[in-house]
Amino acid sequence: MQDILVERLKKPTPRYTSYPTAPHFHDGIGPEQYEGWLKALAHGSTLSLYVHIPFCDRLCWFCGCTTKQTNKYKPVERYLQSLYREIGTIGRLTGSRAKVNALHLGGGSPTMLSPEDFERLRAIIDAHFEFTANAEISIEMDPNDLDEDKYDAMAAFGVTRASLGVQDFDERVQAAINRPQTFEQTREVVDAMRARGVGSVNLDMLYGLPHQSLETIDDTVAKIIELDPDRIALFGYAHVPWMKKHQKMIDETRLPGVKERFEQASHAARLLAENGYHSIGMDHFARPHDTLSKADKSGALNRNFQGYTVDNADALIGLGASSIGRLPQGYVQNTPSTHDYQRRVDQDGGLAVVRGLELTGDDRMRAWLIERLMCDFQFSSSELTSRFGACANSVISEACAIAAADEDRLFVQDCDTFKVTESGRPYVRTIAAEFDRYLKRGTGRHSVSV
Known part of the structure; x- marks a missing residue:
């Protein structure tokens, strides 16, 4: 059956993660509308900031994010100059009417940033936005980017939650998706962040990957449990090579069928539940003490472009190329091209919105x-x-x-x-x-x- x-x-x-979804955004929404919507934010509003760093030093073939590979830091430095300008523009438009209760650094690989640029980014954000006392500051991490100086820089930045992709610990699966990452590497990151006082660690796992099986799921879940993360996201691999051309590097003949995908998801979910994780929504799990579990039990769980969240801000401000924002009036999205983003921010008044949707x-x-x-x-x-x-x-x-x-x-x-x-x-x-x-x-x- x-x-x-x-x-x-x-x-x-x-x-x-939104409704209407992003494919229905249109070019009738631009900087003019966005500026008006920002100025209309009510006094006492709360903001959630999403900062997009669209660079990686290695392209994972399974990735569905908007990112580009670079082995040089100069493009990152150039991009950051435009990002700082956009932060300043939006900060001036929102004024002192709103406070930030959540900040998320996503990518790409935000951990590509140098310690000096972590410090500069935080200083510029602080110069234009005021944070609430218990604001959550989260970051997506790539173990291959990290060293002691970067761990210290993230701690100084104020990170409260670290999010780390695991996918699958099987070497054959990792080779098929171009994502080498050992268990020892992963443990080192988790230990380093906890040693610096980061209170919440999130690990992401995928099912439906090439060469994946119930046996690799067993081994990966067992190792994840050993790391004792506060949250776990169990995502199904989204194979969309018509959108993400690098996914064509994956051998489709090695992908599990829909029946096998369902079995993998069910099996992993059962193992996580048996090990004390509370099931949240369709693909998240959390320890009972975690704020996500508490929000789920109290009926306060929300969903946005980062997935399931406790974030209930009045507006989500997307910063950087391709980022999406949500305001009371509707959605806005920046141009996905880093070159076009830099041109628009630098020459067209500090905003790079090219599409969106006004809500009915x-x-x-x-x-x-x-x-x-x-x-x-x-x-x-x-x-x-x-x-x-x-x-x-x-x-x-x-x-x-x-x-x-x-x-x-x-x-x-x-x-x-x-x-x-x-x-x-x-x-x-x-x-x-x-x-x-x-x-x-x-x-x-x-x-x-x-």
């Missing part, structure tokens, strides 16, 4: 509903009505029809509440897609949902 479900429900769907009332309602499905696996029709008024009636009718037509009972109605059942949770992306009014317009291609 499960094999039949997997085969039927494997269709490509978004990961719903229906967008906001469906965004809330989809986020609650992705986070809580349920939503209340009365809360939907309380938030969005009579407009909610049409969506509630849709939900009733979807539940009534679901003979597999993956999505059901229970009085006031619509729920994704336990057996439906692996397919939550497919269920959420039923409420996506943009998906059927045929814009954008996505990875399989299983």
